[in-house]
Amino acid sequence: MDDFLKQFxxxxxxxxxxxxxxxxxxxxxxxxxxxxxxxxxFGHAAFLSVGAYGAALLNIHLDLPFLLCLxxxxxxxxxxxxxxxxxxxxxxxxxxxxxxxxxxxxxxxxFMNLEITGGARGLxxxxxETNLLTVYILVxxxxxxxxxLQNSRFGRALVAIREDEIAAECMGIRSIWYKVxxxxxxxxxxxxxxxxxxxxxxxxxxxxxxxxxSFELLCFIVLGGLGSISGAILGTTILTxxxxxxxxxxxxxxxxxxxxxVAMMIxxxxxxxxxxxxxxxxxxxxxxxxxxxxxxxxx
Amino acid sequence: xxxxxxxxxxxxIVTLLFLFGIITGCGGGNTGVQEDTIKIGFLGAKTGxxxxxxxxxxxxxxxxxxxxxxxxxxxxxxxxxIEDDHRSQSSEGATVTQKLITQGVVAIVGDPTTGITKxxxxxxxxxxxxxxxxxxxxxxxxxxxxxxxxxxxLDKLAAPVVTKYLKxxxxxxxxxxVTSTNNDYSVGLSELFRTSLxxxxxxxxxxxxxxxxxxxxxxQVTALSKKEFDGIIFTGYYTEGGLFMKExxxxxxxxxxxxxxxxxxxVLWELGEDAVEGSMVYTGFAADPExxxxxxxxxxxxxxxxxGELPDMFAAQGYDAVMLIADAIKAAESADPAKFKETLRQTxxxxxxxxxxxxxxxxxxxxxxxxLLEVKDGGWAIKAVxxxxx
Amino acid sequence: MDLQTLLQQMINGITLGSTYALxxxxxxxxxxxxxxxxFAHGDVYMLGAFVGLAVVLMGANIWLAxxxxxxxxxxxxxxxxxxxxxxxxxxxxxxPLISSIGVSIFLQTLMTLLKGPQPVGFxxxxxxxxxxxxxxxxxxxxxxILVVAxxxxxxxxxxxxRTKMGKAMRATSEDLRTASLMGINVNAVISFTFALGAVMxxxxxxxxxxYFNSVFPLMGVMAGLKAFCAAVxxxxxxxxxxxxxxxxxxxxxxxxxxxxxxxxxDAIAFGLLILVLLFRPSGLLGQPEQRxx
Numbered sequence: 001m002d003d004f005l006k007q008f009x010x011x012x013x014x015x016x017x018x019x020x021x022x023x024x025x026x027x028x029x030x031x032x033x034x035x036x037x038x039x040x041x042f043g044h045a046a047f048l049s050v051g052a053y054g055a056a057l058l059n060i061h062l063d064l065p066f067l068l069c070l071x072x073x074x075x076x077x078x079x080x081x082x083x084x085x086x087x088x089x090x091x092x093x094x095x096x097x098x099x100x101x102x103x104x105x106x107x108x109x110x111f112m113n114l115e116i117t118g119g120a121r122g123l124x125x126x127x128x129e130t131n132l133l134t135v136y137i138l139v140x141x142x143x144x145x146x147x148x149l150q151n152s153r154f155g156r157a158l159v160a161i162r163e164d165e166i167a168a169e170c171m172g173i174r175s176i177w178y179k180v181x182x183x184x185x186x187x188x189x190x191x192x193x194x195x196x197x198x199x200x201x202x203x204x205x206x207x208x209x210x211x212x213x214s215f216e217l218l219c220f221i222v223l224g225g226l227g228s229i230s231g232a233i234l235g236t237t238i239l240t241x242x243x244x245x246x247x248x249x250x251x252x253x254x255x256x257x258x259x260x261x262v263a264m265m266i267x268x269x270x271x272x273x274x275x276x277x278x279x280x281x282x283x284x285x286x287x288x289x290x291x292x293x294x295x296x297x298x299x
Numbered sequence: 300x301x302x303x304x305x306x307x308x309x310x311x312i313v314t315l316l317f318l319f320g321i322i323t324g325c326g327g328g329n330t331g332v333q334e335d336t337i338k339i340g341f342l343g344a345k346t347g348x349x350x351x352x353x354x355x356x357x358x359x360x361x362x363x364x365x366x367x368x369x370x371x372x373x374x375x376x377x378x379x380x381i382e383d384d385h386r387s388q389s390s391e392g393a394t395v396t397q398k399l400i401t402q403g404v405v406a407i408v409g410d411p412t413t414g415i416t417k418x419x420x421x422x423x424x425x426x427x428x429x430x431x432x433x434x435x436x437x438x439x440x441x442x443x444x445x446x447x448x449x450x451x452x453l454d455k456l457a458a459p460v461v462t463k464y465l466k467x468x469x470x471x472x473x474x475x476x477v478t479s480t481n482n483d484y485s486v487g488l489s490e491l492f493r494t495s496l497x498x499x500x501x502x503x504x505x506x507x508x509x510x511x512x513x514x515x516x517x518x519q520v521t522a523l524s525k526k527e528f529d530g531i532i533f534t535g536y537y538t539e540g541g542l543f544m545k546e547x548x549x550x551x552x553x554x555x556x557x558x559x560x561x562x563x564x565x566v567l568w569e570l571g572e573d574a575v576e577g578s579m580v581y582t583g584f585a586a587d588p589e590x591x592x593x594x595x596x597x598x599x600x601x602x603x604x605x606x607g608e609l610p611d612m613f614a615a616q617g618y619d620a621v622m623l624i625a626d627a628i629k630a631a632e633s634a635d636p637a638k639f640k641e642t643l644r645q646t647x648x649x650x651x652x653x654x655x656x657x658x659x660x661x662x663x664x665x666x667x668x669x670x671l672l673e674v675k676d677g678g679w680a681i682k683a684v685x686x687x688x689x
Numbered sequence: 690m691d692l693q694t695l696l697q698q699m700i701n702g703i704t705l706g707s708t709y710a711l712x713x714x715x716x717x718x719x720x721x722x723x724x725x726x727x728f729a730h731g732d733v734y735m736l737g738a739f740v741g742l743a744v745v746l747m748g749a750n751i752w753l754a755x756x757x758x759x760x761x762x763x764x765x766x767x768x769x770x771x772x773x774x775x776x777x778x779x780x781x782x783x784x785p786l787i788s789s790i791g792v793s794i795f796l797q798t799l800m801t802l803l804k805g806p807q808p809v810g811f812x813x814x815x816x817x818x819x820x821x822x823x824x825x826x827x828x829x830x831x832x833x834i835l836v837v838a839x840x841x842x843x844x845x846x847x848x849x850x851r852t853k854m855g856k857a858m859r860a861t862s863e864d865l866r867t868a869s870l871m872g873i874n875v876n877a878v879i880s881f882t883f884a885l886g887a888v889m890x891x892x893x894x895x896x897x898x899x900y901f902n903s904v905f906p907l908m909g910v911m912a913g914l915k916a917f918c919a920a921v922x923x924x925x926x927x928x929x930x931x932x933x934x935x936x937x938x939x940x941x942x943x944x945x946x947x948x949x950x951x952x953x954x955d956a957i958a959f960g961l962l963i964l965v966l967l968f969r970p971s972g973l974l975g976q977p978e979q980r981x982x
Contacts, residue, residue: 202417
């Protein structure tokens, strides 16, 4: 599959696109937790690592089929998500974020010390199974699922919790279950993304899943516009491609990246697509064009 | 209306960014470099946690390319380095490797760390590009394929030689072992030392773990101070090594430290000052302007002239990696990786600035001799030259 | 572990903890007022260490170095606030957080470019003698750190409790809008808070540089994260809490290492953090958050 694609696409682009797809899946998971449900998570990289190590180890030791490994990695991450979701019963806002940050670092330290994960030396010898097609089929699947979820009864309950948890409880929404559910589904996405990541790089190191990665993911969804799927996609795309596109600036690349983040935030404080309803925007722009044709020379 | 103009502005910025990327060729074969050059890629970090290993490697490579081009180039062509930064991130390591390959490099030098080398090696092997790591010392690197080499002193050769010296010449019986647990190099080296210490009947009376990036070692040293031992085996890097010894002396202990080439940098005594006097480091390369001869001395002087500092192990191995590739290309009379990988394999008793290199039957480098250096008055002094028995 | 070791480790822990506390103060004050986790704070600390080092290399003594570093960081922090946070004050909560991450990346890369990635040694500016007090040994540098940290913390407490500006700070942290309606220049108060935090971090940076003898561009990352944890453990928004949290974390970490759990050390710090949050969600000295209906 990859060899076939390489005839048409430069392998470098292929690599960047695959990475983008993987980040998209993970970011959409975080979008459900933070964007839709309003539960701050600073530890999304931990779910990524659980999925990555889970899938990789199952593939190496039990020789399971790739898709099954991905699924298992996702489920393991979901389990971890449930485990983290429960403290969210007691904690809210920044405190929840900080607890997840702590959880993320603990997971990293554990992977750093376990024998089976190769410790600090990392886990090598993972077969390369991920290809562009698999990644993007899963991206589309994730987008569709999250979109449908968001517009279902479950999704509306999540939004209600984000807007006002107490009011939601009064309306008969058991916020605990919904919050834990959101964590589980969001982490499942991250776990699947982690499995893809592991089978793309063929090597895992705990150092790649530190809190910096978690904040990177958070930046993806906030910068695009918190709470909107298109925002999450746009933010992830821009911030994943920006370091590549800024390569022309050589040594100054990361300085420009940092400046870009600050500038975009100041320019669009609610995210690039924050407060923008894409469907309405498209509809209204069509409508205004209609109007333009009927009343020329701008009345 | 205001919102719409804002949105338009965002759209314009995003588009501009994308255009910039495409114009400056983020990938693509055309990078403005003439076709009649031989391109060698640099894979390493210029920013982030591994920058301290990546930058010297690149400096060494640049010096090698200057030397080659000054001597008339390779096969009548000039050599250029294609460099890029992966911010010390694995995922970007893969991206950069792909990018270098699409830019038409015949060989890649890097990464200085074992982890990212493994990622890059899988890609380079698949694409048929030679990769010479100027720093990876962990297990399972050259096994990835016949395009993959490294020019480092392997600890599995050096550790037993050094252990033997400690026991037989210095009379050490009991040692303390300090490992940096988030450093793959250190964890691997500690394991090798455990085996060889056991082999020579020496006892590890205390083990402490530190982490790269630590600055405070008071707890570990206080724990060590309760034990009796002849010396410390420290398997981490120079930054932590210098600071660790500083704390050892601050707490009034007088043992010295022995470690691998991870300790080999002037930073060791810049940070450790008097505390590292007498500490020993084994290496295949030592920047010792007084003791060095020939090629090595020339390299040290040139490097110092150009960058204003003494070269470290990474710089020397970066230089050697480029030279190894160049000599292989010369011998093969072809810059085709499939051809010169064969001549590279036949490298025997090759004199580099970082020691003599032979690629063994398993394509692993055999570097001899092992130099055991000692810190003396804020400089290196050769304590012993230990031959490696194969 | 015998008593002597325990006491010795306590001294080590308290020294480490008081540097955490100095950084934590900046996090906690800023959070108290504008509810922002200021990620660039760790990098301000790093800048402080570099400025202090530069001054010492020019031949000045340690006190002047600390003073100049404080001034420099004060300017930097106020500028950062003005440029990167103030325009975002009325937007969603996460916006300034992202902005601060951007600033942090910028500062780290800038210093890597200017100074190189290698750690730089700190010249020995004080003759380091080791005193034996009872069962424990304590060095001159440790004494300097403890004294400077204590003086700064007491000074800060006086500023907050006794001055007009301190009163304005407390009012603003209580309720920003009401405070501005009462005639308090909220912008000035916020700038002042950032300045105070930066001054503490700068002193911490120089002291740590001197204590551990190394300064490097990424030194603010882990120290910043730990200090932030310390602020949360102590009760974010509370100044005595940050001090207590810093000391608590420092001692716990050192004792954890001493108990042979070195490789799990970071996990100890964060495990403690989670435990404290679960049992006292607002930290040791924090005021419980009220859920308004």
